[in-house]
Amino acid sequence: MYIYSVTKYNPDTRGKIDEWIDMSCIGDTYDGIDFTLEEYLRVEANYIEAIERIMDDLGVKTLTVSYLERRFHDYAYHPSSRRAFNALYPIRMRDMRKK
Numbered sequence: 001m002y003i004y005s006v007t008k009y010n011p012d013t014r015g016k017i018d019e020w021i022d023m024s025c026i027g028d029t030y031d032g033i034d035f036t037l038e039e040y041l042r043v044e045a046n047y048i049e050a051i052e053r054i055m056d057d058l059g060v061k062t063l064t065v066s067y068l069e070r071r072f073h074d075y076a077y078h079p080s081s082r083r084a085f086n087a088l089y090p091i092r093m094r095d096m097r098k099k
Contacts, residue, residue, distance in 0.1 A: 002058070006050045008043055
């Protein structure tokens with residue numbers, strides 16, 4: 001069995017430097033740089049590309065999601081993160097937030 005780990009974190013600095021962790025951080029500043037929706041989307045697109053490349057290399061045509069984390073706790077605190085959430089997720093998924 002193959003096990004892959006796809007992460008934006010550098011193992012050498014993980015937990016040692018202040019860096020964004022999810023879309024609730026949009027609008028915050030890290031190392032003097034504003035974290036934007038565009039940067040979040042760029043990183044998320046890189047995740048998808050990495051998974052697609054792994055799938056291509058292994059000849060995998062489909063995936064099954066066995067667990068989906070629901071982390072909607074912080075989005076009410078940052079107006080920009082609410083905009084990001086609404087831009088990224090369809091109304092049906094947004095309704096899950098209320099449950």
